[in-house]
Amino acid sequence: MDKNARKIKAKKAAGLRKAVQAGWGILSNAYIQGFLPGDPVIYQGNLKQVCVPGMNCYSCPGALGSCPIGSMQAIFDSRNRGIGAYVIGYLAIIGLFVGRFICAWLCLFGLLQELLYKIPTPKLTVPEKIDRPLRYLKYLMLFVMVFLLPFFYRSQYGAGEPFFCKYICPVGTLEGGIPLVLLNSMMRGALGWLFRWKFLLLILCVAASVFIYRPFCKYICPLGAFYGLFQKVSLIRMRVDREKCVDCGICAGTCRMNVDPRRMPNSNECIRCRACIHACPMQALSMGIGPGQTQMQRQAGQAAKDVKEQ
Amino acid sequence: MKREAPLKVTIALIPLAMALCVLGICRGEVATVLAKAINICMECIGLG
DSSP, rough: OOOOHHHHHHHHHHHHHHHHHHHHHTTTTGGGGGGSSSSOOOOSSSGGGGGSSSSOTTTTTTTOBBHHHHHHHHTSSSTTTOHHHHHHHHHHHHHHHTHHHHHHHHHHHHHHHHHHHHHHHHOOOOOOOHHHHTHHHHHHIIIIIIIIIHHOOOOOOOOOHHHHHHHHHHHHHIIIHHHHHOOOHHHHHHHOHHHHHHHHHHHHHHHHHSSSSHHHIIIOHHHHHHHHTTTTTTTEEEOTTTOOOOOOOHHHOOTTTOOOOTOOOOOOTTOOOOOHHHHOOTTOEEEEESSSHHHHHHHHHHHHHHHHHO | OOOOHHHHHHHHHHHHHHHHHHHHTTTTHEEEEEEHHHHHHHHHHHHO
């Protein structure tokens, strides 16, 4: 396939991915009644027993499902101090099947960041010295703000707090806070320092997204951190065919999450957007079930089978 | 390149994750999730 044909194919694939992201975003926030002005009404049906796989605030007026990160904290900070087995197990099943595939395909906040990055401005490459340690911040968010603090902290009245949702999450401000405040005058009267703080974080996140590709996903998102833990054991994995790879580095140059698929095809940072697969001129990259085998390994396996049969 | 887990590991982990999910359901965690999700979460939207 020549360079131009590859480019067209990659563009089409990227368009399809964005359409899936947008479609999923609309589908999971399709409770129209919630967007009508007046008293705030959110969906209260049984669908909210189930979490959506991506970041999506359950207080968004249109939300039909629950936020996995919010739900996890709600179980931890409840009075009977749950162990979060339902949500952890549910997310682990998703992680074991597809890893961080959800981040690229079914996360509305991810799509928003990608669209902001399309604004034509000079783009910023975070120096590796800063980028590498910052990547660990999302694990800190997961273990401290989502697991430890909601589980152990109790106020003098015995109530826990969803620390990540309350003090950090810009998704809640964007999808829940802003629409509800705009639609309801009583809520506008209740705005205080917390809303201002969270609004500031949202503005910083939006501004950073114009210059850096998916900064929230790279550095902050606890859900991405959780799914990332399953990348190397998930059913669906990236594969590199070593016999076809000519080490040209085009895949690494294409990856906006700064992953080098030649060295770490199933890095915790890969969101499985498939951009590298479409960019590879040798078709050495693919996505399939399990670690996969190279042509040489397949031949060796077949030869061993033949010897056994004889 | 680091060695990756064989498929057997993945296949063994999936029932474990399912069991964890079922354990949570049996402990009544679904009701906790629903109770939180059907009311506006004031902390999440920055008002609480």
